[in-house]
Amino acid sequence: MKNLAVKTILVNSPAFIGKRLRVSGSVQRVRHLKDNYFIVLHDGSSTESIQVVVPSSSELASKIASGDILQIEGELVLSPAKGQAVEIISHKMDKIAERNNSLYPLVNTHKMALDSIRKYPHLQSRTQYFQNMMRLRDAAEFSFHDFYRKNGFVKVTTPIITSNDCEGAGECFNVTGACDAEEKMEHVSNSVSQSCVVAKSESDKEHKGKRNHFFAIPTQLTVSGQLHLESLISGLHNVYTLGPAFRAEHSRTIRHLSEFYMVEAELAYIDSVHVLMDNVEHCLKFSIDSLLNDKLKELQFLWSKANMEDVPLSSKHWRYILESDFVRLSFAEAIGILNNEFIGPSEKGSRLTMKSELLREHELFLTEKFNLPVFVYNYPKQQKAFYVRENESSGSNTCASFDLLVPRVSELVGGSVRENRIEKLEHKMKESLARKEASSVNALDWYLDLRRFGSIPHGGYGIGFERYLLWLTGSANIRNTIPFPRHIDYCPM
The missing domain is CATH 3.30.930.10 (Bira Bifunctional Protein; Domain 2)
Known part of the structure; x- marks a missing residue:
């Protein structure tokens, strides 16, 4: 039997009423009332969840906790309760995985500050926000x-690695390659003010000590794709x-x-x-x-x-x-x-x-x-x-x-x-970049070409x-x- 996404079931619920289907997801909440357990299941396919009704006689249901991953087979029926149009009457339930609640840091996330949730970026997608x-x-x-x-x-698509600084602000992440161990440590120690993106290859080893820049000229991570768009x-x-x-x-x-x-x-x-x-x-x-x-x-x-x-x-x-x-x-x-x-x-x-x-x-x-x-x-x-x-x-x-x-x-x-207008642009470039190295102006000579050859x-x-x-x-x-x-x-x- 094919596993169906919660979104698919909810969007096409009239076609599934009375039919047996399979759905998998994590348990958001579980309640025990009289003869049944009511499990709210969420699989990430939709902002909405689906309720699963499990008889109290189910031995597994009594061991289900929030965060456990379940696979449910059952019949989709119209729900008699308010707040939901349909629910699943479980015929078969398997636990795929369980969460260690004693270690899990995002319990009761509706009460947690977002700053606290962001401390766990690998887990934050499990929260509603x-x-x-x-x-x-x-x-x-x-x-x-x-x-x-x-x-x-x-x-x-404009480049991520570039040889020009569009803004001229000097707040760029430099890109370097073929750093030796001593250079790497120096970059790491200065990481607050400058980032080193390291590229390794066999040719780097061969040319170690013979080149200053991986791309032959200084490069950095882009601050904007504007100049490339203009071209x-x-x-x-x-x-x-x-x-x-x-x-x-x-x-x-x-x-x-x-x-x-x-x-x-x-x-x-x-x-x-x-x-x-x-x-x-x-x-x-x-x-x-x-x-x-x-x-x-x-x-x-x-x-x-x-x-x-x-x-x-x-x-x-x-x-x-x-x-x-x-x-x-x-x-x-x-x-x-x-x-x-x-x-x-x-x-x-x-x-x-x-x-x-x-x-x-x-x-x-x-x-x-x-x-x-x-x-x-x-x-x-x-x-x-x-x-x-x-x-x-x-x-x-x-x-x-x-x-x-x-x-x-x-x-x-x-x-x-x-x-x-190339005359004005060239003058403004030299004036703007006067405090930088001459290579800063030369690196943008291609930008002047866009005006030289018909702008x-x-x-x-x-x-x-x-x-x-x-x-x-x-x-x-x-x-x-x-x-x-x-x-x-x-x-x-």
Whole structure:
């Protein structure tokens, strides 16, 4: 007899009524009432479980405990009890495995703090919170793929190992190969500030001491796939990727990870930051709408655990966001609002100017004021990277860039129109990278080729995928949104 998933049984229950079937899973709860044991069985195929009714005469049933793995054969019937449509009357039951409850650390997880559950990343998928979060994460990822596919984008894969630093921030994980034992120990001792990813091969042994770099030039784990996406638009038009990125930031905040995922898109033949903001708004609304329709149960469970008193999370709240236009403020307008309305401890009475940088408390004030996502665009050019196109209006000291700020999280998306004038780009690159080695500029000579050999107007953006989930679920910590979080001093498996 073929084993059926709980989800299959529940979705197709009318077709299975009165039929004998087999199901396997772990015991969530077991109760003994009068003539029967009632076992709630969960197999991971669905957020829902199924109840199994076992006669009290069963010797095995009296030995069943929460966490045991069972295989059940029985008849599916309509349930007389409230809260469930069907249940299984057991005819045969076998215990596949049992849990050592004296050692198991995740007992009564509904009472445990999520920080405590995360201490056991290899076990956390057995808890309801992380089951719902990972199902939502899966659906969210596919909602982005669906949006881009329906809008004519080509999905591409950008490198994880790269020879250029897109951000120029110097917070990268270096990749090295052919390290000898002494070098390895040195890397390990300095692991807080720098990571060593070691590659071994027979050729390494042969060339030991004869080469400084495995790839002949310094390489690192990517911080963004943007520059590689730019190299593809001339041949493929609009492109996107959803992949990992890495930052060696010494940050322990609830919004930062050392390994995270980015949704990045590059659009061809656009020269306006408003076109990019339109695309971001449509993309996020498409994803939110998809998740409200397909994963509402998971969302409701996660919202119930968020304890957000200031903004009650509900489908009504998110429908309001879907039906509203995201707010758009130029940087100058945002500064004006903050100077008129914001009083914060960081300012000490001083007024913001076009040379000021927005702090997180400024960003959150703007989102709370409008109770909506807020685009801030046309930032001062000195605040943005070398590849951002400068605005051409007379006397302007701004560039065609934007950040999308969302409640509780602050920055979720960053993007810009790219500089495609080679003279300006080359000058800005040399100026931006002046404090680095000359090789830093030379390593990006291929990026200049994209302009030398015929450039098209284009722009793009990146969405922090875990930050998106943080915003959507109201979770207290970004580490709850990814199966295996990595951050400074923490990489347990």
